Amino acid sequence: MLGRNRQMRPGDNPELTSERLKCTFDTDILAAELNGGVENLAKMREIQQEVGKRTELWDASSPTHMSRIQKIENACRKLQHLFEVVSDIAPSDFKVMFSVLRTIFGIEGFPLALHSLMFVPTIQNQADDEQQEWWLMDAAQARIIGAYAQSELGHGTNLNHIETTATFDVTQDEFVVHTPTTTALKWWPGGMGVCATHVILVANLVIDGKNHGPHSFFVPVRDVDTHQPLPGVRVGDIGSKMGMNCFDNGYLGFDQFRIPRRNMLMRHYKVSREGVYTAPSHPKVGYSTMLYVRSEIVFHQAQFMFMALMIAVRYSAIRRQGEITPGAGEVRILDYQTQQFRLFPYIARAFASLAAAEKVQHLTELGLRNVKNGGNTEVLADLHALSCGLKSVVTHTAAETIEQARMACGGHGYSDASYLPTIYTCAVGACTYEGENIVLLLQVAKYLMKGAKAAAENRPLVGKPLGKHAPMIKHFEHVARKRIALAYELLKGELARGVDKEHAFARHAVDMSKAARAHTKLFIASAFVCRAEAVADPAVRLVFDQLVELHLNYELGEMAEDVLQDGYMSSDELRRMRQNVYVSFEKIRPNAVSIVDSFDIPDRELRSVLGRRDAP
Ligand SMILES: Cc1cc2nc3c(=O)[nH]c(=O)nc-3n(C[C@H](O)[C@H](O)[C@H](O)COP(=O)(O)OP(=O)(O)OC[C@H]3O[C@@H](n4cnc5c(N)ncnc54)[C@H](O)[C@@H]3O)c2cc1C
Structure with missing residues (x-):
């Protein structure tokens, strides 16, 4: 069977053309193998063409030469346009989506990356059905923007030593979220620096003075209309990094901040109205x-x-x-x-x-x-x-x-x-x-x-x-x-x-x-x-x-x-x-x-x- 390189075009550099003429296989068939199949590949190409036609999804100049703030603003501008056209071009397959996002944003990403990669999946996997009904639609339509706040200034790897607490107040049916020390500040979460309105917060669950260890909570941090930090919340940006500077990695602290009991993610772990704690049969379900x-x-x-x-x-x-x-x-x-x-x-x-x-x-x-x-x-x-x-x-x-x-x-x-x-x-x-x-x-x-x-x-x-x-x-x-x-x-x-x-x-x-x-x-x-x-x-x-x-x-x-x-x-x-x-x-x-x-x-x-x- 004759090979065929489908990327070859008249006018290409002759050095590359001579390489491509040696091809022993059909590059489209290998491309389909590497990109999730023929349908995915076709969809990917179709969407890339679509993106190519929509100048509002392009960069006006190379992001390499933009300041960090310009990069974030540029990514947000494109995100806004993407949301407007997403129903026309959105693919169902995540590999196709990854390629589309990379086409639009490059690999430095965009401030909502953690929203889709961590925030939404955590709700899908750890929130119970009722909680998913409350939060998922808003998250899917970006009416709320989420981050995943686990690492602290003092502890990243050793999750068991994080210091942020969520203490159950049975009289009010609420958790009181608190950052007791500077080292307990959440540090690094992507999207939290300037964009996130909500976070999945990993904090120690405390009931009647007993620490049950780290659990996940759905916590609002900024007003969805004004985008200002909520009273009792300290949140901001941690500055530029080695790479991924289209992202706003942030810090976050709480001063006796109250959230409803049902803001703890309860598909696997539960706290009842009376403050009774139940853990799943297998600790790794979380x-x-x-x-x-x-x-x-x-x-x-x-x-x-x-x-x-x-x-x-x-x-x-x-x-x-x-x-x-x-x-x-x-x-x-x-x-x-x-x-x-x-x-x-x-x-x-x-x-x-x-x-x-x-x-x-x-x-x-x-x-x-x-x-x-x-x-x-x-x-x-x-x-x-x-x-x-x-x-x-x-x-x-x-x-x-x-x-x-x-x-x-x-x-x-x-x-x-x-x-x-x-x-x-x-x-x-x-x-x-x-x-x-x-x-x-x-x-x-x-x-x-x-x-x-x-x-x-x-x-x-x-x-x-x-x-x-x-x-x-x-x-x-x-x-x-x-x-x-x-x-x-x-x-x-x-x-x-x-x-x-x-x-x-x-x-x-x-x-x-x-x-x-x-x-x-x-x-x-x-x-x-x-x-x-x-x-x-x-x-x-x-x-x-x-x-x-x-x-x-x-x-x-x-x-x-x-x-x-x-x-x-x-x-x-x-x-x-x-x-x-x-x-x-x-x-x-x-x-x-x-x-x-x-x-x-x-x-x-x-x-x-x-x-x-x-x-x-
Ligand atoms: C680009 C980026 C994005 C991030 N995004 C998020 C986010 O969205 N949300 C979030 O919560 N966090 C985020 N983080 C934080 C990240 O999860 C932590 O940096 C990571 O878990 C490591 O923790 P640490 O920085 O505290 O390092 P440490 O835990 O202090 O580790 C430092 C070094 O010590 C060594 N070490 C530590 N513990 C051990 C051990 N037990 N045995 C042997 N060696 C050890 C390792 O070599 C390690 O490299 C992000 C970090 C980066 C760099």
């Missing part, structure tokens, strides 16, 4: 928003990798620098093996991350639906560990990918005009928010230690992928099993010496985090193999297979210490795997531009002078 959000973050990070790689690969195909054969003319930098080493394994990692994102989203949807309908809540612990591991590994990989892409573009990659600095500074925020990466890996490790016995008994750690890649997945499984077993042995040794559980774990935290990483990498590799097997078109399937092969060989090569240990693999085998990486480069090279073209990110959305489709 994690549902986190699960949902982390799975979205993984998906977004894969998209950031795609953007960076699209820019770097296209640029590398037109940039000529240096000669291999003296006098034969300068070569495209993409022809250097080192450049391929810098970019191709990351293309494979981006595909693998997307496959893992799709899988965890699917599992999360199934799990949450099941729990909502009264099903087994045990699955939440598995999903929690999975989402923590993936969020941590994929955000770290994305940061590495974008930085490699930037360096692959030389000095021009450092220019704001490449958009790579913006992509990087936005993407790396996710290494910290929604659970700091190291802390998340340690949570995965705790979960793994509980199941370490099963791992030692050779029970499969993930569902078995069938097919020709099964032996390679076994290597990943071996590494994960070994890492888990080592961490477990260290833990057991400490416990045998009389060290308490917490200190025993803390003394070996690095090995714990490595076990968690290895386990997550196994999940990612296995998800990628399964994803490739689901591709129907033979030419596109071949591209997937080549990237899977590269991914498996490259990742295992990175785990050399683990695979060589105890003679599991010989150094010859390892060398062969590393050689296979270069063999993969040769297979992938002719299609490199066509693969990144298939990410199907139009120029308006990519915002990169270096990565333009036509490379003028």
